[in-house]
Amino acid sequence: MVDILSTQVALLLFESIFCFLSAILCAMKSSRDKQAKIVVTDLSIMAGFLLLSDFLFYICQGRTSGVATVVMQIANITLFLLCDLFLIGILTDFSIVLFGGFSLKKDQPCRWRSILIVLLSTGGMAMVVISQFTGLYYTIDETNTYHRGKFFPLSVAFPILGMLLLLSILLQHRNKTTKYRFLVLLSFIVLPVAGFLVQYFFYGFAYMDIGIALAVNIIFIENIIYQNQQIRIAERTDIRTGLANEHSCIEWIRARKAKKEILDYAAIYFDISRFSSINRKYGANTGNRVLAIFAGSFSKELAPDEFLGHQRGDQFIAIVHKKNIDTILKKLSDLRVEFTDDTGKDCDVHLSVKAGIYEIENAEVSSEDVINYAAAALDHASHSASDHPVVYMTKDLMDTIEEKIRFEKKIRKALEKGEFLPYYQPKVNSRTGELCGAEALARWQHKGELIRPGEFIQVMERNESICDLDMYMLHRVCEDISKWMKDGLTIPPVSINFSRRNLADPDLAEKIDRAVTESGIPKNLIEIELTETVDEFPLSVMKAFVDELHKRGFCSSIDDFGSANSSMAVLREISFDTVKIDKGFIDHDQNKDLTILDHIIKMALSIGLRIVAEGVEQEAQVKKLQSFGAEVIQGYYYDRPMPEEKMRERLKDPHYDK
Ligand code: C2E
Ligand code: CA
Ligand code: CA
Numbered sequence: 001m002v003d004i005l006s007t008q009v010a011l012l013l014f015e016s017i018f019c020f021l022s023a024i025l026c027a028m029k030s031s032r033d034k035q036a037k038i039v040v041t042d043l044s045i046m047a048g049f050l051l052l053s054d055f056l057f058y059i060c061q062g063r064t065s066g067v068a069t070v071v072m073q074i075a076n077i078t079l080f081l082l083c084d085l086f087l088i089g090i091l092t093d094f095s096i097v098l099f100g101g102f103s104l105k106k107d108q109p110c111r112w113r114s115i116l117i118v119l120l121s122t123g124g125m126a127m128v129v130i131s132q133f134t135g136l137y138y139t140i141d142e143t144n145t146y147h148r149g150k151f152f153p154l155s156v157a158f159p160i161l162g163m164l165l166l167l168s169i170l171l172q173h174r175n176k177t178t179k180y181r182f183l184v185l186l187s188f189i190v191l192p193v194a195g196f197l198v199q200y201f202f203y204g205f206a207y208m209d210i211g212i213a214l215a216v217n218i219i220f221i222e223n224i225i226y227q228n229q230q231i232r233i234a235e236r237t238d239i240r241t242g243l244a245n246e247h248s249c250i251e252w253i254r255a256r257k258a259k260k261e262i263l264d265y266a267a268i269y270f271d272i273s274r275f276s277s278i279n280r281k282y283g284a285n286t287g288n289r290v291l292a293i294f295a296g297s298f299s300k301e302l303a304p305d306e307f308l309g310h311q312r313g314d315q316f317i318a319i320v321h322k323k324n325i326d327t328i329l330k331k332l333s334d335l336r337v338e339f340t341d342d343t344g345k346d347c348d349v350h351l352s353v354k355a356g357i358y359e360i361e362n363a364e365v366s367s368e369d370v371i372n373y374a375a376a377a378l379d380h381a382s383h384s385a386s387d388h389p390v391v392y393m394t395k396d397l398m399d400t401i402e403e404k405i406r407f408e409k410k411i412r413k414a415l416e417k418g419e420f421l422p423y424y425q426p427k428v429n430s431r432t433g434e435l436c437g438a439e440a441l442a443r444w445q446h447k448g449e450l451i452r453p454g455e456f457i458q459v460m461e462r463n464e465s466i467c468d469l470d471m472y473m474l475h476r477v478c479e480d481i482s483k484w485m486k487d488g489l490t491i492p493p494v495s496i497n498f499s500r501r502n503l504a505d506p507d508l509a510e511k512i513d514r515a516v517t518e519s520g521i522p523k524n525l526i527e528i529e530l531t532e533t534v535d536e537f538p539l540s541v542m543k544a545f546v547d548e549l550h551k552r553g554f555c556s557s558i559d560d561f562g563s564a565n566s567s568m569a570v571l572r573e574i575s576f577d578t579v580k581i582d583k584g585f586i587d588h589d590q591n592k593d594l595t596i597l598d599h600i601i602k603m604a605l606s607i608g609l610r611i612v613a614e615g616v617e618q619e620a621q622v623k624k625l626q627s628f629g630a631e632v633i634q635g636y637y638y639d640r641p642m643p644e645e646k647m648r649e650r651l652k653d654p655h656y657d658k
Contacts, residue, residue, distance in 0.1 A: 008205055009058050015213040016051035019044045022220040029227070035101060039093045040223045046082055046089055047216040053078040054209045063144055072144055077132060079209075080155060084124030086212065087162040090188055091117050093219070094169060097185060098176045110169045117162045124158030131155070148203075156200060163189050184222040188215040238310040240288045241295045246371065249309040249317055253367035256319075262360050266325055268318045269374035270332060270355040271382065273389070275314035278349060282341050294337050294351060301331050315378075317371060322359055329355065329390060354381045358393040376401045383462075408463055411444075411456055415468055419445050422476050423641035424494065427612055427634040428656055430622050435654035436632060437492045437612075439529070440477045441641045442469060457499075466499040473497070474512060477526070478519035480644050485521065489651040495527040495557060503537050509548035516554075523553040529580065531559045532570050543574045550575060557612070562600065571604060579604045581630065583615025594624070601628045619658075 023044035026037060053075040060068040060075070091114055095102035099109050108114060131137040136151040167189050174182050195211025236248035244252070256262045272294070279287035291314065298316075299308045307319040320328055332355065338348045356377025360370060373393045380401075381391035391397070414420065420442050427437035444451040460466040474496050484491050502508050516526050528549055530542065546556050557578035558570060562585040571579065585597055604611055613625045616635030625633065638656055 004205065005058065009055060012051050012055035012058065012206060012209065015210065015217075016048050016055055019048035019051060019213060019216055022217065023048060026220060026223065029224075035096050036093070036223065039089065039096060040219060043086075043089045043093065044216050044220060046086060047213050049078060050082045050086075051209050051213050053082070054206045057146075058206070061144060061146060064142075068144055069140075072140055072146075076138065076140065076146070077128060080128040080131075080137065081125050083155075083159050083208075084121050084128065084162075086192075087117050087121040087124075087159060087166070090166055091162075093188070094166060094185060097181060098169070098173045109173070113165045113169055117165050120158050120162040120165075124155070124162075127154065127158065156196065160193065160196065163193050181222070181226070184218055187218050191215045191218075241292045241310045243295050243299070243316075244307065244309040246309065246311055246317075249307065249319070249371060250367040252307045252309075253319065253370050257363065257367070260363070262363055264321055265319050266322045266357055266359040267370050267374035268320060268325070268328065268332075268355050268357050269311070269371070269378045270316055270318070270353040271378055272314040273352050273354055275351075282347070286339065286341050290337055290339050290349065293339055294335060297337070298331070298335060301328065311371075311375075317374065319370075325357065325359075333389075352389070354378060354389045356381055356391050356393065373398065404459070408459055408465075410446075411460060412463075412465055414444060414446060415465060415472065418472075420469060420472060420476075421445060421643070422473055422480065423643055424647040424650075425634055425641040426639045426647075426650060427492075427632050428638045429631055430626055430633045431631050433656040433658065435492060435650065435656070437495065437527075437634075438647065439495045439634060439641075440473055440497070442473055442497075443641075461499055461501055464501055467502050467505065470496070470498045470502060471511065471515065474515050474526070475519070478516055478521055480647075481521045481525055482519055484648060484651060487648070489648070490654070491525055491651060492654075493525050493527045493555065495529045497529045497559065500531055500537070500542075503541050503545060509545055509552055509554075512549070512554065513552045524555070527555040527557055527578070529557050529559045532561075532567070539570065539573060542570075546574050546576060557610075560614075562597070568603070571607065571609065576609065578610040578612055580612045580614050580634075583635075586613055586615055586621055586625070589624075598628045601625075601630050605629055 023041050026041045026044060029037070056071050056075040057079065060072040092102045095108070095114070102108070102114075104111060104115055104118065128137065131149065131151070135149050137149045137155045138152060139147050139149060141147065167186075170182070170185055170189070177185070191211035191214050192208055193211075195208035199205065199207040236244055236251070238245045253262065256265060272291075275287070275291075278290055282290070291310075295308065295310065295316065298318075302308055302318065302320060303324070306321065306324070307317075309317050311317055318328065332353045335351045336348055337351055338346065341347050356374050356379065358370060358373040358377060365373075377391045377393040377397065380397060381389060422440040423443050424438040424440055426435050427439065428434065429436045442453055442457075444456055457466065460469055477494055477496055481491055481494060498508075505511070512526075512528065513523075516523055530546075532542075549556050555577040557580055558574070558576045559580050560582040561571075561579045562582040570576075579600075581597070581600070585593060588594075601611055610632065611630040612632045612634055613621075613630050614634050616622060616625065616633045616637045618637060621635075622633055622637060625631075638658065639650070642650070
């Protein structure tokens with residue numbers, strides 16, 4: 001037969017160990033909610049000691065050794081003290097869950113009740129200490145048997161009163177937490193109090209301790225579940241807008257697929273037009289607020305079984321019923337957002353979007369591809385020549401995109417395999433006929449074919465592999481120059497094109513410097529050609545780069561000057577050494593163009609810039625340019641771009657007789 005004492009002792013020990021283990025686990029677990037972590041750990045430790053004390057108490061009860069007497073005394077006082085101390089622990093936990101933190105300062109909700117609970121807790125503990133000397137609560141006789149004192153009910157009164165106050169706080173603020181968490185908190189009051197009362201009337205079993213331990217176990221388990229839930233929510237939510245993120249979008253689509261409803265839907269991937277100007281005008285914080293307000297008001301336009309998620313930056317995805325596409329696009333075409341800026345001023349902006357739409361027609365399509373196809377349609381809307389803001393993903397477009405992806409992969413591979421090589425186009429001084437420079441132009445040697453930049457530069461600019469190509473070209477040109485030097489040839493400066501995409505790299509000048517220095521050729525033989533950038537980077541970025549190049553001993557030129565983007569401000573503000581006049585300018589021989597050309601050349605010369613005229617094919621053009629003061633010519637009139645071997649021959653005979 002198992003007697004009741006052994007059962008009780010075993011249960012207490014088991015629960016005590018469980019509580020200590022919970023405390024260790026809780027302390028080790030990384031958690032964003034540090035306060036909750038500390039409280040749950042502390043409560044578990046307290047419960048562990050409480051149960052351990054009770055366990056020792058029952059073991060030693062009735063034994064008459066000196067050790068047993070000491071253990072029994074310590075266990076008993078610990079037990080009584082912890083019962084009161086628990087009040088503060090639970091109060092702290094409640095405050096964290098309900099009010100986000102615990103303090104007794106003025107702004108703490110339920111401040112007076114909290115103060116009273118703390119007083120009851122400390123008062124209760126003081127009384128326990130007093131009872132040690134007076135035997136108010138209990139006495140332990142010489143046979144180590146425990147006897148309740150006359151004032152024992154008072155020891156019960158302190159924690160019970162405290163618990164009632166806690167209960168009133170919890171009930172008053174129950175809507176500050178979920179129903180589920182509310183029940184967990186309630187168990188922290190109900191279980192120990194119920195145990196307490198049972199134990200009070202039916203002495204002989206540690207019901208109260210078991211109640212406390214159970215409550216601690218529940219809180220511990222709930223805390224783990226809650227934290228995992230928080231992590232999952234965080235994984236699915238975008239911090240800036242509070243909207244679902246891509247991960248959550250994928251899961252949403254999966255759920256619709258599982259319900260076989262996906263064919264009713266279309267994905268609209270959209271991008272707020274000119275959002276960067278809002279960021280620039282009001283600052284990034286306000287920009288984020290505008291995004292959140294926009295998302296909040298737009299999501300109200302959607303049906304409950306439709307989805308809105310944030311992708312990145314100012315891009316969103318909506319998964320909507322196909323029949324609602326038109327209405328939703330109409331709403332998106334003009335959305336007014338009201339907000340307050342950083343100074344507290346009321347402002348409003350009208351937002352419009354560019355959108356890519358993918359109507360789901362194949363139930364087998366993966367969730368990721370639903371997003372990808374809509375995003376690719378948006379990409380097309382943003383980059384195609386037509387300024388129509390909405391593009392639907394069609395079969396043809398899908399084929400084009402897939403072809404483009406294949407092509408991009410091919411280019412990347414070609415770059416790895418070193419299939420690109422420099423061709424050189426000479427620059428000639430038209431007055432003397434002397435070779436005075438060259439431009440390196442990339443060629444792609446692929447399966448016996450020589451592919452010109454027109455077919456790959458744009459693609460490479462889009463996927464940023466252009467930066468690798470430019471660096472690769474720099475290395476190849478340095479190698480060629482170094483070979484020519486070894487052959488004792490006189491070499492004029494060679495210019496290399498650097499795409500504006502490179503400007504995103506703040507260490508670009510340093511990288512160029514390193515490459516040239518390592519090759520051992522003089523820096524003045526390398527010139528960097530850049531095109532103007534008004535679209536992506538502020539002028540200051542280009543200015544900083546050109547200044548850095550100068551400092552390191554390199555020259556630079558501005559390419560395609562006179563084409564669409566050019567502005568005189570660039571010439572004034574950035575210390576380029578050379579201006580390359582765009583071919584388009586030279587081709588036109590209308591009077592107006594010629595007057596402007598004359599003007600540009602004079603202006604450039606007056607501020608000490610060198611001039612290279614590009615794309616010159618006819619003698620008449622050469623003469624005209626000479627009359628304006630532009631002598632250096634790069635064009636078919638003298639030479640076409642040529643491979644390294646031919647350039648070497650040209651260097652041996654650097655004079656043109658034209
Ligand atoms: P760009 O820098 O303006 O180069 C001049 C282009 O005009 C070259 O075309 C050249 O062959 C061509 N050209 C020169 N003289 C004449 C002429 O008299 N008539 C005609 N019709 N064309 C002439 P290419 O080699 O096809 O290069 C096209 C563009 O590709 C270049 O324009 C440049 O922007 C880009 N590019 C070429 N190589 C590289 C490179 O390594 N890196 C980067 N980022 N871009 C490059
Ligand atoms: Ca160029
Ligand atoms: Ca050019």
